[in-house]
Every structure is written in structure tokens, then in C-alpha cells.
Amino acid sequence: MEECPDSFVRLDAALPTVLVAAIALVDIEGRVLIAERPAGKSMAGMWEFPGGKVEEGEIPEAALIREAKEELGIDVSASCLAPFAFASHSYEKFHLLMPLYLCRKWDGLIVPQEGQRVKWVRPLDMGDYPMPPADLPLVAMLRDFI
Template identity: 70%
Template structure:
């Protein structure tokens, strides 16, 4: 049986202290309570960068210039009913104050502490890349 591939774009926001933003999935959503990188599903006709600009404004109330989104690495993970393909972008510059509009909570975490937070399976391999880079 072939599973549909779902394209989701995510961003690792990095602050001046080298910490990475993670967001806690809200109650009532799939994988509720787990921590993730902000982003979302790429809509038809949308590029991953356009998706992130939209999602980061909706979720965190920040404005992002496409030129500030640096492609970094991607995750490829098979869930039970679909296959997730998720490019992760690095983001060091944005306008506005990061605010939790859709998540239960937000945390700025040092890369070597990311593994202390329960994350969806697709996000886990990204931790080592961020730890090695930062």
C-alpha cells in the first residue's frame, strides 16, 4: 500500500544566545503535548518558504523575509497513514516578538538540551544536526 507524501516546512529560530525555539503542540491535536519546530503543511501552489512566512505569522505573530530563511536539512519519516517530508530552515532574523498564538507553550532551548524534550519521531533526527551546527 502506498502512503501519500505530506510536505511540511519547519523553521529552527535561533536567538542571539544560540538557543532554538521549540513549540508545544496544543491539546486536542495529533501528538498533543510533544515539542516541535514551528511550521506547517505546505498548501497546494505554495513553496516551502511561502508556507513558513505564512505559518510563522499565524503561529508566532512574527514577520519573516524569504531571504532570511536558510535551507538546512530535511527529515523523511513514515507515519502509519502517510509519509512526512519536512525541510528545516534556519532563521536568525525576524520582525516582531515571538508569541504563542496556537501552541500550548514556547521554549528557547540550547541545542544540547533539545533531546530532553519529547518530540514527534520526524523531528528527532534534526536534533543532532542542530547540535553539531550550533
């Protein structure tokens, strides 16, 4: 049996774990909404799935409902959120655990609420947009699924 190389994953239990929930909004044409991280935030200029940090006492689905309203001005129902995959990635100062949910139905028009740019992109074209390292494996999974 072939061994997995350790060079790809930094196993550091001393890093704090940060739970962030993300959403892949999928339109009727099979495109996914991505948002550009605004200036002043870490990884500014990179494109990501909308979402945000899960607050203490909050479950990921509730965080996504809150974040969809705060960031995009839309209403999402928990029953329309389908768990899809998750990312587990060590950055320099924290370890990110990020469940990604698919959503094909929401109420309202998407209007960025925080000055961020958004774009509908086919999964096959997501490689044209710089994304945080944690998002890249999720993009590959979306390409196979959608």
C-alpha cells in the same frame, strides 16, 4: 561494504506524502525555539519546530512566512530563511517530508497565537523534551551545527 539494515525504514509507496515546512528560529545566544503541540492535535504534548503544512501551489518558504505570522505573530523574510536539512519519515498513515530552515532574523516579538507553549532551548538540551520521531534526526544535526 556493510549493508544498511532495512528495519529502521518502512518503505511504503502506498502512503500519501505530506510536505510540511519547519523553522528553527535561532536567537543570539544559540538557542532554538520549540513549540508544544496543543491538546486536541495529534502528538499533543510533544515539542516541535514551528511550521506547518505546505498548501497546494505554495512553496516551503511561503508556507513558513505564513505559519510564522499565524503561529507566532512574527514577520519572517524569505531572504532570512536558510535551508538546513530535511526529515523523511513514515508514520502509520502518511509519509512526512519536512524541510527545516534556519532563521536568525525576524521582525516582531514572538507571541504564541494558537495557545501553544513555546520555549527557547539549547540544541544540547533538546533531548529533555519529547519530540515527534521525524524531528529527532534534525535535532542531532542542529547539535553539531550550532
